[in-house]
Amino acid sequence: MSLARHWRLQDERYKLIGRECATCGKKLFPSRDICPHCGSRDLKPYRFTGTGEIYSYSTIYQPPAGYEAFVPYTVALIRLDEGPLIAAQLTDLDREGVEIGQRVEMVTRKLREYGPEGLIVYGYKFRPLLKG
């Protein structure tokens, strides 16, 4: 069980905390130590609001080990309002499906469990806006 690996990622997984480059102003997710745009090492924590729109999506029928219980499930690339793309599952989907451009919001859900005895990993997923 890689407990520490998941624990280290809680800021990102639970709160969508990435970085803002103090030099060029770009918002980054996930966190990094060096800005990929300008090379600066001056990066500060930045919390994303969790809203964005769907850039692309796909429904998975053949899952990687550990995700069988959820099949079929839909994954997406979402363009967060602050700029970066994020890869995540969509959840709470209606039977009508989703569309590129649809507005979505972040929720915290179970990503997976390591068996009935193991760690439960929680993290971000995105759902169509509940209101509006």
Place this chain on the structure above:
Amino acid sequence: MRDVTIIGIGETEVREHWERSLRELAVASITAALDDAGIERADALYVGNMLSGELAGQEHLATLIADFAGLRGLEALKVEAACGSGGAAVRMGYLAVASGLHDLVIVTGVEKMTDCENGLVTEALAMAGDGDYEAMQGLSFVALNALLMRRYMHDYRVSHEDFAGFSINAHRNATQNPYAIFRRPITREEFISARMISDPINLLDSSPIGDGAASLILCPKDEAKRLSPAPVTILASTTATDTIALHDRDDPLFLQAVHESAQKAYAQAGVGPEDIDLFELHDAFTIMAALSLEACGFADKGRGVELAKDGEISLQGKIPISTMGGLKGRGHPAGATGVYQIVEVVQQLRGEAGANQVDCHLGMAQSIGGTGATAITHILKGPD
């Protein structure tokens, strides 16, 4: 820097090799290549492989293979770049000879994928992407490519069926390649109705996993004439990388690393895309074939599928691809594929491609790691 030539090639069939282990496959391909070159020993061995640890419980792979191939003592190193590991091994072999440090180098790509059940293999392949931010989110490697295909279809208003030509062409060519995993053609109807894996990618968009090994013998051009009647010269060898994750790409639908690697290769070889007679591209998925053709300058953005629709990718077309089946028809033993591609370009340039022979003097091979995160391109020239 010296010119580098390929004087020997060897490959195993791509199959579910129930009776052959990882090391046995590698040794078989090395033996075949050594025999083809007419030599018995070499100075160095570079092994391309992605998943020996995850799927076979074996790391330290190059040393093991050197030992079992009867080559104890030589320099032996494994190199890994996900599904581009084969191309990476070719790159290392090229550097070793071009630099003048080694005169006879064996390059081997080997992968054994079929011992483990589907879920584990899918989990392992997802390691080609970002483990913490793509794989842990439940995105399989197929899903990453599916996200690209879905967006491509949306932006360029093409349908899933428009990609059929890539798969049909690959299968047709594979029927004449005795080393290919698939030996029967497929129809358009089969392509349209195939089982969905991660929509819109279905079974016939996706290259099959398999077990296999391929090897090359490299030597400097000056030595080549002494050893081989038909040496193939490596005119260009380049590598470029991009963000590992799709979500960090500036434009996910433009394979920047593929573009840079190809541009550098054209410059090294002093040629342009119009001079390339055949292209063994990394058709892990039909969308990758389209995007590769675009990034390498064979089609404008969003027009890659047209090459498939118009038949320009066939053996008789403007830019034949997957001439011996490609990843789709010959098979995709992940880390080995990049070496299979070189073997096949050499076969074409030597005139040994049989029913699939293309009239050619310049061939290009490109091995890609992940969703375009690493691109390794080689341009080869036929014997004088």
Place this chain on the structure above:
Amino acid sequence: MKPNKEVGIIGYGAYIPRYRIKADEILRVWKSIDSIHLEEKSVPGLDEDTATMAIEAARNALKRAAIDPQEIGAVWVGSESKPYAVKPTATIVAEALGATPHTNAADWEFACKAGTEAMQAAMGFVGSGMAKYALAIGVDTAQGRPGDQLEYTASAGGAAFIMGPKEESLAYLEGSYSYVSDTPDFFRRPHQYYPQHGHRFTGEPAYFKHTYHAAKHLMEELGYTPHDYAMVVFHQPNTKFPRRVAQWLGFTEEQLKPGFLVDVIGNAYAGSSPLGLAAALDEAKPGDRILLVSFGSGAGSDALSFTATERIVKNDDSLLRVRDYIKRRQEIDYGTYCRYRDNLNSH
């Protein structure tokens, strides 16, 4: 009882999952004789559990309270369906909310009144000056044995309440009263997947005795009668019990209506009366007095009396109300329900 320093609710939020199974659909499979009188109940999705629901309810509460989560001094979660038997749900919620590390966190248990346990303690914590704000959540993904009566009603959901000074509250506490006894009407031993239900024993000696006395004693202490209340919220194990005790105590159907949710979402156990309170607060006007009477098997009842302040009126349309979650529904069949509730594995 109330703390020396006056306290109240400064923010509240709810969560109900979107899936619903109709009582008729369960009836179709089990062909039970007893009629249940409820329409449908809520069912959590495959990627939901008590922690994920608590997090969303708490986030809604935080939005309403508009405070810095770092100022929360306690995060207390009451539930009988903790994702871990040993490891607090509360630390997961506290981390997700941004309340860590300078806070207390713990899980509470008292069957269906675990939520009001946490609420009462939170008010004491704030009122004593030990924390500026304290977050209390009642939430459950209740489990009913297939074919059992409870299966018709055991549902999922919950609500979160941030307690703070009366001056900042949208509803302040006038007093609370707890009434408990060792009454084993419904319980679950460790390593058992489904609870044991005392059938008729859960009625008069359990639910009715404790809710009646808690409410009666509280009103007597405060000098109120049912007429002084705009709304009353009871724990809702089914559609009959809350109506009967309301009538007994002298409350009307109109007073019961705003917080009465069991017919459309079922019994969310530790989330039941908290959700009822949240629904009542959604409709409350300044000056409205609300009585909350929870019940937890084992057994006991907490009665809490609140009065809404001017701050109850919020003009922010983006704040999610209980009705927004009730409206959001997707019906599932019994087979899908079994898959979601993991009833296909033997327990």
